Structure formats: C-alpha cells, structure tokens
Amino acid sequence: MTKLSVNINKIATLRNARGGNNPDVVKVALDCERFGAEGITVHPRPDERHIRYQDVLDLAPVLSTEFNIEGYPDKRYMELVRMVKPAQATLVPDPPNAITSNSGWDTITHQEMLKDIVAELKEIGTRVSIFINPEAKYFEPAKTTGTDRVELYTEPYASHYHLNREKAVKPYVEVAQIAKELGLGLNAGHDLDLHNLKFLKQSIPFLDEVSIGHALICDALYYGLENTIQMYRRQLEG
Numbered sequence: 001m002t003k004l005s006v007n008i009n010k011i012a013t014l015r016n017a018r019g020g021n022n023p024d025v026v027k028v029a030l031d032c033e034r035f036g037a038e039g040i041t042v043h044p045r046p047d048e049r050h051i052r053y054q055d056v057l058d059l060a061p062v063l064s065t066e067f068n069i070e071g072y073p074d075k076r077y078m079e080l081v082r083m084v085k086p087a088q089a090t091l092v093p094d095p096p097n098a099i100t101s102n103s104g105w106d107t108i109t110h111q112e113m114l115k116d117i118v119a120e121l122k123e124i125g126t127r128v129s130i131f132i133n134p135e136a137k138y139f140e141p142a143k144t145t146g147t148d149r150v151e152l153y154t155e156p157y158a159s160h161y162h163l164n165r166e167k168a169v170k171p172y173v174e175v176a177q178i179a180k181e182l183g184l185g186l187n188a189g190h191d192l193d194l195h196n197l198k199f200l201k202q203s204i205p206f207l208d209e210v211s212i213g214h215a216l217i218c219d220a221l222y223y224g225l226e227n228t229i230q231m232y233r234r235q236l237e238g
C-alpha cells in the first residue's frame with residue numbers, strides 16, 4: 001500500500017497572503033486527515049514564506065496520521081524536529097533561498113554529514129528519508145548514511161511524462177529496484193498530479209509513500225478538498 005501524505009505548504013501560502021488565520025492551517029490539516037490523507041507533510045523554509053515554525057509546533061500534538069517534516073537540516077530545522085519528534089524527517093538539500101526543491105542530495109559528497117544527521121534523528125525515534133535524484137550512484141552511499149528511506153525527486157518524471165511516459169519513468173524503476181535490494185524504504189514526491197501519479201504507482205508498486213502538495217491543492221479549487229483527496233487515493237489503488 002502506498003500512503004498519501006498531503007503537503008499543506010500552499011494552504012499556508014494562502015493564509016499568509018492576508019496576515020490573518022484564514023484558511024486555518026491546523027483545521028485544514030485535520031480535515032485532510034478526515035478526508036483520507038494518510039499523512040501530513042510540511043516543508044518550513046527559513047523565510048517562513050508558507051509554513052511557519054510555529055505551525056509545525058501547533059500541528060504536531062493534534063495530528064493523528066504520520067507527520068512528515070521536510071527541510072534542510074540546519075540548526076533551526078534540527079531543533080524543531082527534536083522538539084516535535086515527527087514520524088518522519090525528510091532531508092532536502094535546498095539552499096535557504098530556493099524557490100522550491102530542485103534536486104536531491106549528492107550522497108557521495110555529503111555522506112559523512114548525512115550520517116551524523118541521520119544518527120541524531122534516529123536517536124529521537126524519527127524515521128529518516130533522504131531526498132534523492134533517480135541516479136544509481138547515489139543509492140549505495142545513501143544506504144551507508146543509515147537512512148530508513150529515500151524520497152525520489154519526481155520533477156523530471158513529471159515534466160517528461162506527457163512526452164513519453166515509459167521513457168520518463170525508466171530511471172525511476174531502475175533506482176527503485178536498487179533501493180529495494182538495499183533494503184531502503186521508498187517515497188516519492190514533487191510535481192506529482194492526477195495525470196502522472198497512477199502510472200508511477202503502476203511502474204513502482206512497492207512505493208511506501210507519496211507526498212503531494214501543489215497540484216493537489218490546485219485541484220481542490222475545482223473538485224473540493226475531500227473529493228480531491230479521494231481522487232488521489234484512487235490513483236494509488238491496486
């Protein structure tokens with residue numbers, strides 16, 4: 001079974017546009033759970049342009065599904081994760097001013113640093129996932145960091161899907177097999193949507209989790225949040 005974790009960054013973007021508390025990020029997260037989300041993902045960024053560090057503290061005690069906190073493991077991120085002890089921490093190599101995530105880790109160059117961070121996170125009982133590009137050379141070094149899972153960066157799959165979906169998914173199928181053989185759990189995310197999700201799931205049936213935000217929240221404008229979450233869940237069936 002592949003779990004759907006709903007990324008609520010864009011709800012916070014909308015809330016922040018007016019400075020008040022509409023929409024209420026905590027209420028939306030709880031509604032996502034009620035509507036079928038199997039996890040809630042947030043990616044607080046240093047400028048707090050969407051999810052704020054305080055949102056993470058507010059969400060943690062009330063969520064009943066898996067809480068996944070993404071981010072670059074700087075001092076503030078590590079302090080937050082230590083405080084919250086989420087189900088999962090997803091380490092992403094974004095520089096502070098990144099518009100959005102645009103690459104996975106170079107697990108060869110950053111192996112020692114990641115090893116230390118992973119050990120620290122596992123000590124507090126948090127499952128760790130490392131955001132990674134679909135390139136075989138990064139998987140064995142990822143395994144040696146001690147991470148539980150990797151998250152495949154799916155933007156290249158999503159952007160090539162409409163041109164040739166078999167070609168777009170091929171590198172992902174290959175590295176998914178490597179991850180499986182190494183005993184790494186497998187997540188995927190970035191730019192997944194109602195067009196490309198089903199084929200990814202069919203091609204890699206043993207995916208543990210997908211985290212989806214931007215497209216899902218956009219779809220919710222047309223279909224409603226409850227309906228949209230159910231539509232995404234259906235893409236992951238079978």
Ligand SMILES: CC(=O)[C@@H](O)[C@H](O)COP(=O)(O)O
Pocket residue numbers: 009010043045070092099100101131189190213
């Ligand atoms: C790691 C990843 O691919 C997603 O976190 C993406 O981080 C969403 O972040 P933004 O909502 O800031 O674009």
Ligand SMILES: NCC(=O)COP(=O)(O)O
Pocket residue numbers: 007041070188189190191192211212213214215216
């Ligand atoms: N880890 C990916 C994520 O949380 C959401 O990415 P996107 O669907 O907003 O591109």
